Amino acid sequence: MDMVEQWLWRQWSHRGPFAAVMFPLSLVYAGLATWNRSRLEDHQRSVFLPLKAVIVVGNLTVGGSGKTPMTAWLARSLVRAGYRPGIVSRGYGRRNAHASLLVGPGADPAVVGDEPLMLARGTGVPVWVDRDRVRAARALAEAQGVDVVISDDGLQHHRLPRDISILMLDGRRGLGNGLCLPAGPLREPRATVGRADFVVNTGGTPRQGEYAMTLVAADRLHSVARPNVTRPLRTVAGRPAHGVAGIADPERFFRALEHAGVDLMRHPFPDHHRFRAHDILFDDPAPVLMTEKDAVKCRNLADERHWYWPVSAQPEPAFERALLQRLETCIRLKYLG
Known part of the structure; x- marks a missing residue:
């Protein structure tokens, strides 16, 4: 599997013969992704959550970009700022994927998922796993007293309303050839970058408008x-x-x-x-x-x-200041509205 992934990324790094052959399927995929996003964003208008805000962390590409370390850092940052954050996650690969569960520190990773368990143990904030992230967010608010929900790897889960979106970019791979699956590594068209409130570049040199983040090993x-x-x-x-x-x-x-x-x-x-x-x-x-x-x-x-x-996320200081300021603005506008 590792060899297959490496081969795919070699093809996805440029627009060569593989991308040309797969391009028609890529157009279909991009069209379906855009349609699905539009459909679910319309549904968001009917969803009410008793929360101050929802923050979504995710990426556009297949593979890792520091989403989970960012989620953990964000939870700790919000606690320091006086909020009561909680985390929602799908819990990828877990048994009984339809179950809706609060993740305790002693939970079975096969039942709740590896990343949610790591987040629960590492942050101390409530973590809820559910394929239905709206239901999970509501459960955190009503049963755990959470006032800000962080959706881990939730950028493509458009049914959950979001006040702030954080797009993570792998600084080494970037967006590859800029094409959607299967011709490229993108889960959505690259125009989604412009829809994000913050773009965080992990391990690379940030471009204008991006923030830098490093993964610091203990x-x-x-x-x-x-x-x-x-x-x-x-x-x-x-x-x-x-x-x-x-x-x-x-x-x-x-x-x-x-x-x-x-x-x-x-x-x-x-x-x-x-x-x-x-x-x-x-x-x-x-x-x-x-x-x-x-x-x-x-x-x-x-x-x-x-x-x-262990490794931990270390965004540049300007990112934390900008994020907390944006969060305060979102909350103020929500209450005024």
Whole structure:
């Protein structure tokens, strides 16, 4: 699967023969996406939520762009500003996908999803999973006292009204060739960029009107089996180690480990992979390093060799100031209206 994704991104990086062959299907996809957005945005007018605001975080492209770290950072920022935020998520890949659930810190990731569980544990704010994000947002407001809802990976979920939209861009890949699936990597036409309130560039050089965000890795590793147990990252530098990643862009994680001096043996898996013991148990004593997102699924499989390396979002300071100012304006206008 990883090889297929890498091949696709090579095709999506330019407008070559593959894009030309797929272009008619891309036009159909773009037309359907535009029609669906228009249809659901009309439905938004009939939806009332007892909230101060809804903030949507998402991206346009297939793959990772820092959405979940941004969601976690945003939750903490809103708490510091005096709001009572909560997070809604679909909980991709979970069993019983139609269930509507509050995510507790001890929840089963197979039931609630890996990213929602990581967000619940990492932020301390209420997290609700539901395919129907309107229902989830209402549940957070009525049952948890939330006043601002953050919709993780919610840019394409147009049924949920939004007051602020944050579009995340992978600074390395950008928008690829600018075409919709399957000729390019876009989930919606690129004109959607202009509809976003904020565009955040992760790991690249922001263009005019964009804000920069970096993913900052911790200087300590956490035990997967016992997260309160830590060790300095430098203790694995210069030593062989297994790198395990079931995320949208495993290479980003692997490159960061190698940059830290780890002699890495790569083990990439598809995003949201459901790990089994044989995926992470190797016939040698070398440490096994993974992402925090993967660690929530591997806790019951892990032993003393397994460690995760947390990362956190760090947007430029101007972004936080602009976001909170926009939020205050949205709330004031809503109450005046």
